[in-house]
Amino acid sequence: MSKTNAARILDRLKLPYEILEYAVDPDDLAAESTAEKLGLPPEQVFKTLVARGDRHGVCLAVIPGSAQLDLKALAVLAGDRKTDTVPLKDVQPLTGYVRGGVTALGTKKAYPVYVDELMLTFETVAVSAGKRGLMLWLAPQAYLTATQGIVGAIARSSPP
Template sequence: MTTTNVARLLKQSDIPFDLLSYPVDEQDLSAQNVARKINYPLSSIFKTLVLETDAHQYVFAVISGEEEVSLKAVARAVSAKKTHLVPMKDLKQLTGYIRGGVAPIGAKKPFPVLLSHSALNQEFIIISAGKRGLQVKLAPDDFLRFTNGIVFMNR
C-alpha cells in the first residue's frame, strides 16, 4: 500500500493509526461516499477544510462528515472577525494537497488545526491520509496532541 507524508509523520512520532484505502470516484469526493466505501459510519469520517481569516491567517478546520462548517465558529476559535473557505484552485499551492486529499498533517505550512467538538464522542476519527483513496484512522486525542489542535464548538 502506498505511504504518504501523513502516514510517515505519524509513524515517526509513534502515533498508532490504521491506513484505509478505497477506490476513488472523481465525481464524488464526499465524506458520505468515503464512509460507504470504507464501511464506517459518517460520524467517524472527518473532512479537512482550509479557511482564511480577515487577517490573512490560514487554518485547518477538521469536522465530521455529518457537519457543515460554521464560519463564525472558526472565526471565534482563532479570534478573527471573519473567515471564508479558501478557493479550491488555491489548495495545492497553499497546502500541497488537492481537494479530496487535504490533510491537516504534513501540509506545506503548519497552519493551526481546529477539531470539531463532535470528535470527542468518537473512539477514533478517520481523516485524509493526504491522497485521494487513502484515509488514516486514529484516536482523537492522538490527533490533537500531534497537531497541537484546538477543539472548537462548530456552531
C-alpha cells in the same frame, strides 16, 4: 501500499494508526461517499477544509463528514472577526494537497488546526492520509497531538 507524509509524521511521533483504503470516484469526493465506502457513519469520517481568517490568515478546519463548517464559530475560535473557505484553486498551492486528499498533517506550511468537538466522542476516527483513496484510522487524541489541534464547536448539521 506506500506510506504518505501524514503516516510518516505519525510514525515519527510514535502514534498508532491504521491505513484504510477505498475506491476513489473523482466525480464524487464527498466525505459521505468515503464513509459509505469504508462502512463507517459519516460523522466518524472527518473532512479537512482550508479557510482564511481576516486577522490570522490561513487555517484548517476539521469537521465531521456529515456536517457543514460554521464560519462564525471558526472565526471566534481562531480569534478572527470573520473567516471564509478559500477558493478550490488555492487549496493545493496552500497545502500541497488536492481536493479529496487534504490532511492537516504535513501541509506545505504549518497552519493552525481547528477540530470540531464531536471528534472527542469517538474512540477512533478516520481522517485523510493526504492522498485520495487513503484514510488514517486513529484515536482522536493521537490526531490532536500530531496536528496540535484546537478543539471547539465549529460544525453544524447539514440541512436534510
